[in-house]
Amino acid sequence: MKTEKGLKIFEKIKQVDEAGGEYWSARELAKILEYSEYRHFLPVIEKAKESCENSKHKASDHFEDLLEMVEIGSGAIREISDIKLSRYACYLIVQNANPAKEVVALGQSYFAIQTRLQDELIRHNIQLASAAKEAGVVTSIDYAIFQNHGYQGLYGGLDSKGIHEKKGLKKSEKILDHMGSTELAANLFRATQAEEKLRREKITGKQKANKTHFEVGKKVRQTIKELGGRMPEKLPTAENIKKIEKRNSKNLLK
Secondary structure, three states: OOHHHHHHHHHHOOEEOOOOOEEEEHHHHHHHOOOOOHHHHHHHHHHHHHHHHHOOOOHHHOEEEEEEEEEEEOOEEEEEEEEEEOHHHHHHHHHHOOOOOHHHHHHHHHHHHHHHHHHHHHHHHHHHHHHHHHHOOOOHHHHHHHHHHHHHHHOOOOOHHHHHHHHOOOOOOOHHHHOOHHHHHHHHHHHHHHHHHHHHOOOOOHHHHHHHHHHHHHHHHHHHHHOOOOOHHHOOOOOOOOOOOOOOOOOOOO
């Protein structure tokens, strides 16, 4: 199985719900991961749920039980159980599946991409906060304002609250947890360049730091535009309010 073709298998079965959130069917994923019967796949899911809880995430946020009506022949309809899996759920599943299978290794590579980017962004946000503090952004309120300036530059004027509304996120949900790979990469570039500019130019004062963060975010946005990319607020994410035509491709890549 060629790597590029293998990775596309997981993209092929990705679905998008009515809110624009990406997800995978457990039954379809079981077939991709070469489990002869779905019941043999269930213990792997249970291990993944345990890993989810151990990592301080609610399993119910990433593993949603479903009941679906399917046609079994001659027009007969039968109800079957399935699980709606988030990208993080799939990542945990492939970490707990049989690593000897080539397709499992491919799955680990595919689903880890976003996780690695998120980890990198978290790390650089900490470094950015440190640089901002040195510039005079001291209190938590100051930093929230500073962070909003970066968002406003990158998201065309939207601050944290505006992004939440645009993407249909609940107040308790974190923007970072609902970014796709492309959006994470854009924010990672914003964070790293803002940190470097603050330190390199020895910027001091809250207002100057805020302006710097805004200008960096705006420059990243301009670069995306010049490359013909989609603006971050328009990218489909796990909780994007923009309705996208539901994709339900169930056939494997031939």
